[in-house]
Amino acid sequence: MKLTLINHACCKIETAAGAVLFDPWVEGAVFNLGWDLLIPTSLDFEQIMAGVRFIWLSHEHPDHFSIPFLSRVAKTKREQVTVLFQRTRDRRVANFCRSLGLDLQELEVEARTRLAEGLEIVCGTHDLYDSWLALSDGTHTILNINDCPMGETRDLKRVRRLVPRPTVLLSQFSYAAWKGGRENRAYRALAARQKLEILARQIAILKPRFVIPFASFIYFSKVENAFLNAAVNTPADAARTIEEAGALPVILYPGDAWEVDSRAPDNAAPLARYRHRYAELDRLPKREPGVSATLEELSVAFRAYQQKIFAKNSRSMIWMLSRVPGLGAFRPVMIGLRDIDATVSVSLFSGFVVLGQAAETADVTMHSSSLLFVFRNEFGYDTLTVNGRFDASVEGFAKLTRTFGVGSLNAMGLAISPRLLFSARVVLMRLRRLRAVRAQLGRKNTPASS
Numbered sequence: 417m418k419l420t421l422i423n424h425a426c427c428k429i430e431t432a433a434g435a436v437l438f439d440p441w442v443e444g445a446v447f448n449l450g451w452d453l454l455i456p457t458s459l460d461f462e463q464i465m466a467g468v469r470f471i472w473l474s475h476e477h478p479d480h481f482s483i484p485f486l487s488r489v490a491k492t493k494r495e496q497v498t499v500l501f502q503r504t505r506d507r508r509v510a511n512f513c514r515s516l517g518l519d520l521q522e523l524e525v526e527a528r529t530r531l532a533e534g535l536e537i538v539c540g541t542h543d544l545y546d547s548w549l550a551l552s553d554g555t556h557t558i559l560n561i562n563d564c565p566m567g568e569t570r571d572l573k574r575v576r577r578l579v580p581r582p583t584v585l586l587s588q589f590s591y592a593a594w595k596g597g598r599e600n601r602a603y604r605a606l607a608a609r610q611k612l613e614i615l616a617r618q619i620a621i622l623k624p625r626f627v628i629p630f631a632s633f634i635y636f637s638k639v640e641n642a643f644l645n646a647a648v649n650t651p652a653d654a655a656r657t658i659e660e661a662g663a664l665p666v667i668l669y670p671g672d673a674w675e676v677d678s679r680a681p682d683n684a685a686p687l688a689r690y691r692h693r694y695a696e697l698d699r700l701p702k703r704e705p706g707v708s709a710t711l712e713e714l715s716v717a718f719r720a721y722q723q724k725i726f727a728k729n730s731r732s733m734i735w736m737l738s739r740v741p742g743l744g745a746f747r748p749v750m751i752g753l754r755d756i757d758a759t760v761s762v763s764l765f766s767g768f769v770v771l772g773q774a775a776e777t778a779d780v781t782m783h784s785s786s787l788l789f790v791f792r793n794e795f796g797y798d799t800l801t802v803n804g805r806f807d808a809s810v811e812g813f814a815k816l817t818r819t820f821g822v823g824s825l826n827a828m829g830l831a832i833s834p835r836l837l838f839s840a841r842v843v844l845m846r847l848r849r850l851r852a853v854r855a856q857l858g859r860k861n862t863p864a865s866s
Contacts, residue, residue, distance in 0.1 A: 417556045417676040419584070421668035422464055423457045425480055425562050425631035427586065431553040433535035434469035438549070438560055438586075439480040445637065446478040448789050448796075449703055450803025451592075452637040455693060458671035465493055470531060472500040474562045475545045476509055477802070479634065483512075490516035502539055502547045506829030526578060538578055542566050544828060548575065556583040556676045559624065563588040563631045567614035572621040584666070584676060585624035587615055589657075590632040590649035594641075594804035604647035611649060612657045619661035626680060627663045629654035633670065639702050640783060641804040648697075651690045655683060705805075708755045709784040711770055717791035718768040724794075725764060725822055729832040734764060734822070737832070746822075749815040751787060752778030760787075762819065779812030790820060795827040 418430040425439040442457040442464065471489065474480050489497055499513045503522040513520045523529060523539040530536050538550045542564040551558045559575070559582035566572060590611055596603030619627060629651055636644040651667050658665040666674060667683040669690065674681055709717075726734075738746035748763040752774045759778050761769040774781070786805045790796035797820035800806060808816060822832060 417553050417558075418673055419558065419628070419668075419676055420459075420673040421628070421630060421670055422459060423453055423455065423670040424633045425474070425588075426464075427560070427628075427630070428464065428468065429551060429558055430467060431535055433532040433553065435467040436470045436472060436531075436535075436537075436551060437464070437468045438472050439474050439562065440464070440471060440485045441479045441482040442485060444482075444484060445703070446482075447799050447803040448786070448805070449706070450636060450638050450641055450799075450805050451479065451634045452701075454633045454635050454700075455670050461488060465489070465497075468493075468497060470498050470500055472537075472539075472549055472560075473509065474547050474549070474560070474564075475502075480562070481509060486513065486518065487516060490518050494518055500537070500539070500549075502541055504545075504829070508829070540575060540578065542571065550579040550582065558582065558584045558586065558676075559622065560586040561588075561618065562586065563592065565614075567610075567617055569617070569621065572618060576622055579622070582622060582624045584626045584628060585618065585622060585663070586628050586630055587618055588631040589615055589629035589651070589654035592632060592634060593802045594800075594806070595644060595647075597807040597809070598643050601647065604644065608647050608649045608653075612653060615654065616657050616661040619658065619663045624663055626666050626676075627658045628666045628668060629658070630668075635697060635700055636804055637701065637703055638705060638803070638805055640705055640806075642698075642702050644804045645697050650694050652687055655687065705755060705783040706785045709788040711756070711758060711760070714760070714784065714788055714791065715768045717788055718762065721791040721823075722764055722767070725826070728826050729822060730834070733832050733834070738765065743818075744814065745818045747815060747818065749780065749812070749819045750775075750778045752776075752781040753784045753787065754781055755783050755785075758784075764819070779815050780806055780808040782806035790823070794823050796823060797821065798824040798827065 420428040422428055422440065423442050426442060427438045429436045443453070445452050494517050497518065499518050499520045500523055501509050501513070501520060503524060510520050510522055526538060526540050528536055528538050534554050536552050539547055541547045546564040548559070548561045548564050557579060559579050588611065591604070591607040595607040615629070632649070636642055655665040655667055664680040665683060666680050667686045668674060669686040672686060734746055737743060746764050748761045748766050750759055750761055750771065752759045754774045757774050759771045759773065759775045761771055782805060786800060790800055793799070825831065
């Protein structure tokens with residue numbers, strides 16, 4: 417078995433039965449131009465796809481589900497490749513891949529699937545839309561957790577029952593989303609530390625022999641979100657954590673390959689290359705925010721957004737939720753748009769109201785183009801929380817989520833309706849996440865070294 421790190425979360429596993437490619441995103445900016453790859457991909461398309469029989473997609477985020485890459489595969493390699501994806505309620509990814517003419521195999525959750533002679537996989541799901549994959553060639557097992565936020569003991573023990581003692585664990589090692597406003601350095605330091613603690617817990621319970629830290633090779637590449645880069649973990653941080661947890665770190669630089677055997681490679685060279693690259697973070701290219709939206713454009717886009725929300729969700733249930741004391745759902749949120757010197761109030765019931773010039777008292781501040789993106793895309797708020805192109809107080813972030821989180825719910829094929837009672841787990845999970853973020857954002861802003 418040979419493993420090549422292509423870039424970020426994209427790896428190629430070569431076996432005697434053929435190669436499997438994980439999560440191919442290899443070029444271009446994602447999340448509304450908020451992320452770029454930390455290191456340019458050194459391998460070209462033909463090198464990446466040589467011998468590939470299967471492409472596994474872990475979830476729909478664009479750093480894992482790259483439409484440009486899949487479109488190119490569909491044009492040039494469709495006869496040789498089968499796409500693998502978890503079976504979902506909405507089947508959106510499956511239908512899209514099939515619309516490109518790609519062969520797609522939907523994977524039953526936690527079922528052992530034989531891909532070819534001597535090649536078997538198990539796919540499991542986590543939280544709302546993430547999934548993990550274990551791939552075995554009869555000698556070695558690769559367990560790819562990617563960026564599943566899997567740190568609870570019960571969840572890891574469930575994986576261990578299905579995949580006992582994997583040879584190699586692939587896991588994320590740093591945060592890759594909004595972690596507090598510009599001044600909340602303590603929250604970002606905490607988030608980075610928690611990522612390493614989760615990695616150590618994964619190792620302690622899953623007991624892999626080798627661990628490859630990956631799925632964190634991005635940087636926040638807009639002028640307004642670049643401050644989020646300051647507290648990220650490095651591969652050296654991950655290597656220390658892996659060793660202290662009792663496993664052997666395998667540090668690969670994009671383009672590096674490793675024959676999976678009983679020995680870890682010498683990590684000195686790739687660590688030196690990473691050290692040099694991370695030292696350049698502040699000097700990497702940053703994009704300007706983009707073209708500003710007018711208040712009229714925002715107002716028109718909001719009305720369309722409002723109509724779409726009420727078409728997909730129960731208006732009466734949304735109204736009742738907005739009246740529940742202490743929940744704070746669907747209340748007006750004040751958004752400062754500094755690029756056009758305006759503050760607006762946004763609410764599904766009160767509408768889009770211009771309040772005046774940009775104010776320091778706004779709950780949230782962002783560029784007008786980001787708000788337009790939220791209005792125009794069902795997944796817009798999910799994208800905003802990942803790309804971090806906004807600033808907010810503790811309560812402001814909560815208000816933003818309680819107002820726009822419904823779009824993220826709809827993007828997963830769910831809706832606020834009586835049927836949502838059958839998906840209470842999803843609602844409770846969202847509320848728990850929001851409470852955890854609010855608690856951490858509210859901590860005293862102590863120096864990062866504390």
